[in-house]
Amino acid sequence: MDQTRALNALAPYVALAKSANSSRAAADLVTQATSANNTYVFAELLQQPNVQALAGQEQYGAFHELLKVFAWGTWESYKATQGLPPLSDAQATKLRLLSLLTIAAQKPSTTAIETNLSYTALCARLDLESPIDLEHLVTQAIYNDLISATLNPAAQTVVITSVAPLRDLAPGSVADMIAELSAWSGRCDGVLADLEQEIAKVKASAKRRHAREVRAEKQRAAAEGGEKSGLSGILNESKGGRTLRGPAKKGEEDIEYEDPMELDGGSGMGGLGGGGKKRSAGGGGGGMSGALAGMMGKSSGNGGR
Incomplete structure (x- = not known):
């Protein structure tokens, strides 16, 4: 009421x-x-x-x-x-x-x-x-x-x-009310002081946390930059090695290897010699083909005699 x-x-x-x-x-x-x-x-x-x-x-x-x-x-x-x-x-x-x-x-x-x-x-x-x-x-x-x-x-x-x-209100109660209000005001001031201290602690904690986050972000950025730099160096070295080895590989790819036993145009064993000429372009394999062709030619001559 x-x-x-x-x-x-x-x-x-x-x-x-x-x-x-x-x-x-x-x-x-x-x-x-x-x-x-x-x-x-x-x-x-x-x-x-x-x-x-x-x-x-x-x-x-x-x-x-x-x-x-x-x-x-x-x-x-x-x-x-x-x-x-x-x-x-x-x-x-x-x-x-x-x-x-x-x-x-x-x-x-x-x-x-x-x-x-x-x-x-x-x-x-x-x-x-x-x-x-x-x-x-x-x-x-x-x-x-x-x-x-x-x-x-x-x-x-x-x-x-x-x-x-x-x-x-009873007579004389105003003084008691003033005393009670003064005590209440003191309690409020104490509570406000405690709240201000807690607010200051929270702000300080937030500031420290922000500083840690900034340092962590800088460290992470530096680590990512180092990884990118190292990867670029590896890629450059890989490209340089491929350039130096490129002609040799290309020369090897241009060599035409043929089967030594392949017959050329029905010329008999003479075709083997022809095959030997093409092999000579590749190196020591052509000399062996020529020697075989010479031996076969001599054998044919003796048979004709």
Whole structure:
């Protein structure tokens, strides 16, 4: 519930308080306002002159004190204050709901976070007889949008996550708020300093990583350049060797090898000699062919004789 809704619920009683000409009428307005639905802030009603006039009166002064309890007090402060009027069921439920808001909004210590919100502690502070009564009260507070909470019957705890800002400020609470805000500001400054240190570390790490990447890229480029240079030298040497050996290979390819036993044009063994002439162009093989041809010629001559 937001404050606007609570203020709208209180507005009719503020208007009536302006026209309350008797202390009895002002006291009745206090009772009606604290019993009504959706009235959870009372500072504006408390500031009305006709209501302030109740303070110090023997007969109706207790109603002024009761309104202050509903504005910023708790069930414990009501029980501790002597001479206050008895509460109706609606007023008792309203004051317990307001007390639950105060308890839930209090900053617990690290060692008492579960104790403050345990069934046992809440029942004691709200003067409830059983955990079932506490669960009914917490459920009502949730449905009235006073708190966001979950019940954990197994662990006997109430886990409250948010509280509606519906309590009035007690006199002297501004100094406490300033101290709390100063402490919060100090914590924020500490967090910002830690974040700046982490940012500086991240930037330094990124700078070092970038430098390593640049060095690695240069080394990779240098290695690739060396490989290309070596490959070019090998290719040039290969081309030069092929140029020097080229004529010899070509000369060898131009030599025409013929079978020594091939007959030329039906000339008989004389053709072998002709074959020998062609072989002579190739080297020592031609001399052997000529010798064979001479021997065959002599053999033919002897046969003719």
